[in-house]
Amino acid sequence: MQLLAKKYTKKTRRGILTLVKNFLFTYRFPSWFIIGFFLVTVGLNQGFVVSQTQSQESFFALNDDLIAQVKDNSSFALDLYNRVRTQEGNLFFSPYSISTAVAMTYAGARNETATEIANVMHFSLKQERLHPTFGMMLANFQTELGSQLNIANGLWGQEGYGFLAQCIELIKNNYKAPIAEVDFTSKSEDVRQQINAWIAQETQNQITDFISEGALNSETRLVLTNAVSFQGSWEFPFDENLTKEEPFTIASGEQVSVPMMHHPELSFVSYADLPELKILELPYVGSRLSAIVLLPKQANGLAQLEAQLTPENLNQWLSALAEFPPDAKIAVWLPKLNISSELNLKRILSAMGMEQAFNEQADFSGFNGKQDLYLSHAVHKAYVNIDEMGTQAGVATGAIGATRGGLQGSFRGDRPFIFLIRDNVSKTILFLGRVVNPLE
Numbered sequence: 001m002q003l004l005a006k007k008y009t010k011k012t013r014r015g016i017l018t019l020v021k022n023f024l025f026t027y028r029f030p031s032w033f034i035i036g037f038f039l040v041t042v043g044l045n046q047g048f049v050v051s052q053t054q055s056q057e058s059f060f061a062l063n064d065d066l067i068a069q070v071k072d073n074s075s076f077a078l079d080l081y082n083r084v085r086t087q088e089g090n091l092f093f094s095p096y097s098i099s100t101a102v103a104m105t106y107a108g109a110r111n112e113t114a115t116e117i118a119n120v121m122h123f124s125l126k127q128e129r130l131h132p133t134f135g136m137m138l139a140n141f142q143t144e145l146g147s148q149l150n151i152a153n154g155l156w157g158q159e160g161y162g163f164l165a166q167c168i169e170l171i172k173n174n175y176k177a178p179i180a181e182v183d184f185t186s187k188s189e190d191v192r193q194q195i196n197a198w199i200a201q202e203t204q205n206q207i208t209d210f211i212s213e214g215a216l217n218s219e220t221r222l223v224l225t226n227a228v229s230f231q232g233s234w235e236f237p238f239d240e241n242l243t244k245e246e247p248f249t250i251a252s253g254e255q256v257s258v259p260m261m262h263h264p265e266l267s268f269v270s271y272a273d274l275p276e277l278k279i280l281e282l283p284y285v286g287s288r289l290s291a292i293v294l295l296p297k298q299a300n301g302l303a304q305l306e307a308q309l310t311p312e313n314l315n316q317w318l319s320a321l322a323e324f325p326p327d328a329k330i331a332v333w334l335p336k337l338n339i340s341s342e343l344n345l346k347r348i349l350s351a352m353g354m355e356q357a358f359n360e361q362a363d364f365s366g367f368n369g370k371q372d373l374y375l376s377h378a379v380h381k382a383y384v385n386i387d388e389m390g391t392q393a394g395v396a397t398g399a400i401g402a403t404r405g406g407l408q409g410s411f412r413g414d415r416p417f418i419f420l421i422r423d424n425v426s427k428t429i430l431f432l433g434r435v436v437n438p439l440e
Helices: 054-061 064-084 096-107 111-121 127-145 167-177 184-202 303-309 309-324 345-351
Strands: 002-004 024-026 031-042 090-092 149-158 179-182 219-231 244-249 256-267 270-273 277-283 289-296 329-335 339-343 373-375 377-387 407-412 417-423 429-435
Touching: 031 054, 031 339, 054 339, 064 090, 064 111, 064 256, 064 309, 064 345, 064 429, 090 339, 090 377, 096 111, 096 127, 096 167, 096 219, 096 345, 096 429, 127 149, 127 167, 149 167, 149 184, 149 417, 167 179, 179 184, 184 219, 219 429, 270 309, 270 407, 277 309, 277 329, 277 407, 289 303, 339 345, 339 429, 377 429
Parallel strands: 002 024, 031 219, 031 377, 149 179, 329 407
Antiparallel strands: 002 031, 002 219, 024 031, 024 373, 090 429, 149 219, 244 256, 256 329, 270 277, 277 289, 289 417, 339 377, 417 429
C-alpha cells in the first residue's frame, strides 16, 4: 500500500502499481496523499496434501471468530472469482492474500468507507475482533506451514510523518508488519529498490522488479506490502517419463497439444464423480494442504460450472470426496502449468461496492487522524508453476503398489477446469484459479 502526497487540485490522482495488490490513499487538505498496496502471490511447482492433525482441527473448530472469518474469506473468494471470470484466459490469484491486504487497509478505515469495505469483503467481525483473528490465522500458518507457505507483510512509511501509533501497532501486532521508516521525499527510487529487494527475497526471486521505475515519488507516504509464496512437493509425484504431448480441448472445441503428466495408479487421494463434474484432491507433502481440481464433464462446460460456483455448491461438491475409499486407485492426467495473472483490484473492488475508498470522499483517518487519504490503485499479481515433482527434491513418496483391487475411476484433465489450493484444517482457500488453455 503506498501513500502519496499531492497538491490539492481537481486533476486526476496518481496511483501506484502493486505486486499483488496496490491501494493508494490520497490526502485532501491542502495536499493529497496516497497509500499503495503491493501484494505478491507466487505458487511454485505445486503438489497437493490432505491429512490433518486433531490438535490443529481443534484450534480452528473451537474458535468462533476463526470459523466466522474463514467463512467470510471463502464467500469473498467466490464473489471475486465470479466477478473476474468474464476475463479471458487463465486465472490465478490468492483470495487469502487479498483479504489480508484489505484487512490491513481496513484498520485505518472509518465510517462509510469502513462499511463499504466490510460489505465487499464479507467482514462480519468488528474491527477489534477481526484483526486479532487474522493475526491468529497468520501465526498458525507460519508455525505449521512455514516450510511450504511463506506469508510476509511489510509497512513502509515516510519518516517523520504523523502516523497514529495505535494503528501502526495494530498492524504490527496482528499482521507482523513493523513499520520501516524510509525517505520517499528525496530517495523514492532507493526506497523502490529496497521494497523490490524485499519482495524478491520473500518470493524466492520469482518477482524481482515488481514496482516499476517512477511508480514511487516524493508524494508517497505509505506502502503496505503483502507477499505470499508457496513451495509444495507432491506427496505422490508424477513420473517424468510418463509425461508426453497430448491433446487438450479448449472451450471452442479446438485441440492444442500440451505436456500432460500421468499417474497410472494413484491411491490415498480423494475423488468424486458427480453428474456434471469430476473432482480430484491431491496431497502435498506435510499432511496439511491440498489442491482440488473441479473438472466439468464437457469441454465447453466451464462457463456453466463457474456460474454454479457458490459457497453452498462448493461445500456440497467437496463433501462427496469423503466417500472415496482411501485405498482405491485412479488414473490421473493433468497438464503441466505455468500461469501468470494480474487483477486490477481498483476497478474490480469498486464495481463490487467498495467505491468510496478509491475517491476523495474516503475516510482513512485511522492512519493519521485526518480525512485526507484515499486509495488510488489496487493491483494483484500472481504466478503459479505446476510440474511432475514440485520444488523440493528427495521428499518421501509412494502411492502405488500397496493397494488392492482395480481402478476405481479416471481423471483426465484435458479440458478447461477450476482449481484451488486449500488448507484442509481451517478450510481456508489460499489460491484459486482456472485453466482454459495450458499453453497461454
